[in-house]
Structure formats: structure tokens, C-alpha cells
Amino acid sequence: MISAVGHSGEDFGTLGDEGRERHAHGASLLAGGLFAAKALSVRGPARGLRLLALALLGGVASCGPAKIVEAPPPPPPVVVIPPRPMPPVGAAPNMVIPALAADGLRHTVNTGVSPAQAVWNLRSAYNVAALNCMGAQYAPILPGYADFQKRHAKALAAANKTLDKEYRTRFGAKGVREREAYQTQVYNFFALPPVVPALCNAALALTVDLENVPAGQLDAFAPSGLAKAEAPFTEFYNSYEQYRADLAAWEARFGAASAAAVEATPLAAAR
Numbered sequence: 001m002i003s004a005v006g007h008s009g010e011d012f013g014t015l016g017d018e019g020r021e022r023h024a025h026g027a028s029l030l031a032g033g034l035f036a037a038k039a040l041s042v043r044g045p046a047r048g049l050r051l052l053a054l055a056l057l058g059g060v061a062s063c064g065p066a067k068i069v070e071a072p073p074p075p076p077p078v079v080v081i082p083p084r085p086m087p088p089v090g091a092a093p094n095m096v097i098p099a100l101a102a103d104g105l106r107h108t109v110n111t112g113v114s115p116a117q118a119v120w121n122l123r124s125a126y127n128v129a130a131l132n133c134m135g136a137q138y139a140p141i142l143p144g145y146a147d148f149q150k151r152h153a154k155a156l157a158a159a160n161k162t163l164d165k166e167y168r169t170r171f172g173a174k175g176v177r178e179r180e181a182y183q184t185q186v187y188n189f190f191a192l193p194p195v196v197p198a199l200c201n202a203a204l205a206l207t208v209d210l211e212n213v214p215a216g217q218l219d220a221f222a223p224s225g226l227a228k229a230e231a232p233f234t235e236f237y238n239s240y241e242q243y244r245a246d247l248a249a250w251e252a253r254f255g256a257a258s259a260a261a262v263e264a265t266p267l268a269a270a271r
Contacts, residue, residue, distance in 0.1 A: 129202075159219075
């Protein structure tokens with residue numbers, strides 16, 4: 001095997017990879033120096049010295065360790081905060097609604113009432129609808145209510161008389177006052193603003209149903225009719241309870257971040 005010998009007398013074949021790289025680098029420096037020396041003799045001392053210096057500086061710079069360029073850290077994940085849950089149908093955010101009882105129902109002013117009270121509460125619901133449902137689509141309600149009072153006048157008078165007796169039995173001399181106070185609660189129940197539009201829809205259906213109830217049959221119809229009038233309120237209470245659960249979950253997950261964003265906004269604007 002024939003080994004090549006460099007200017008320094010080293011055997012190229014026996015240097016190994018590192019030695020050969022070092023020797024090649026030295027040869028590069030030597031070549032640069034020879035080029036600069038030649039330029040010194042041909043182009044003048046000043047120009048040649050500059051070339052020689054550049055060649056040596058290039059060689060020295062190439063001897064340093066390679067710089068490792070680190071990638072910038074990834075940006076923090078963007079937290080998208082969904083809108084804060086809002087109460088259903090424009091209701092107030094702090095409403096008190098009937099809680100679910102042990103029987104799975106929400107007890108209201110219509111729960112557990114007597115047959116006479118069911119008739120009178122149905123009349124109250126229909127009355128609230130007749131006074132509040134003024135849209136063209138609800139036009140049948142007002143004449144329907146007038147027909148209801150006329151057709152079932154005897155049944156309504158009998159229910160009213162029975163209720164007076166029931167309240168006197170329960171409350172004595174305070175019976176009239178107690179009945180009036182309760183009846184105010186009934187009217188307020190059916191006149192709950194967020195639910196009135198849904199009550200109007202229920203009353204529109206009740207108008208059709210009551211047209212088919214003959215005189216003398218109102219007592220039998222009243223419990224189911226009252227349940228239909230109350231159904232929109234049950235739906236509202238359920239949706240309101242769901243809103244409160246959604247709001248609690250939103251506050252637990254995004255409340256702090258939302259508050260921080262709100263607090264930071266004035267500072268950012270001031271800058």
C-alpha cells in the first residue's frame with residue numbers, strides 16, 4: 001500500500017479522519033497564504049497584506065465550534081372563552097324558581113288544589129292570556145274567553161261560592177283576605193313576563209279545547225286544562241335550572257380567565 005506524504009512529513013494514509021481533516025484545513029490556510037503572498041508580489045505590498053490577513057482570519061473563523069440555532073418555543077395555546085350563559089327568554093339572572101320536590105315535581109300555586117280551585121285557577125290563567133295576548137295570531141283568545149265565561153257561568157259561580165266556604169273553614173274571619181292574597185299569587189304566577197308568550201300559545205290551544213267542553217262539564221275538564229296552562233311555566237323552570245347549571249360550569253372553567261381579561265382591558269386601553 002502506498003501512503004501519501006504531506007509537506008510536514010506526515011503520512012496521509014496513517015493520519016485517520018481527524019488528522020486528514022486537520023491536514024486539509026492546514027493546506028487550505030497554506031493555499032490562502034500562498035495566494036496572498038503571490039498577490040503581495042504582483043499587486044503591491046498593501047493590497048497583498050490585506051488579502052493575507054483576510055485569508056488568515058477566514059481560516060481562524062472556520063476553526064471555531066459550529067453554532068447551534070435553537071428553535072423558538074411554541075406560542076402558548078390560545079384559550080377561546082365561549083360566551084357567558086344567559087338566562088332563558090330574557091329572564092332576570094337571579095330569579096327564584098320552585099325547586100324540584102321529592103316527588104320530582106315543582107310545587108306551585110296550582111299544586112294540590114281543590115276541584116273548585118282548579119276551575120278558578122284555570123279561569124285566572126285564561127284571564128291573564130286574554131289581557132296580554134294581543135298579537136294578531138292570538139286573536140281567537142279574547143272572544144274565546146268571553147264565550148268561556150258565558151257558557152260556563154253556572155260552573156264558575158258554583159266554584160266561586162265553594163271557594164268562599166273553603167277559605168272560611170280554613171281561616172275563619174281571615175278567609176276573604178287569605179283568598180285574595182292567594183289569588184294575587186295565582187295571577188302573578190301566570191303573568192310572569194318571560195313566559196307570557198308561551199302562555200299565549202297554550203291559551204290558543206285551550207281556546208280550541210274549551211269550545212268542545214259543553215256546559216256542565218267544566219269541573220271534569222279543569223284539572224287537565226290547568227295542567228296545559230301551567231306546562232309553559234314548568235318548561236321555563238327546567239330551562240332556567242339548566243341555565244344555572246351551565247353558568248356554574250362556565251364560571252368554574254372560564255370565570256377567572258374572563259375576569260382577568262376584563263381587568264386587563266382598561267390597562268391596555270390606557271397604554
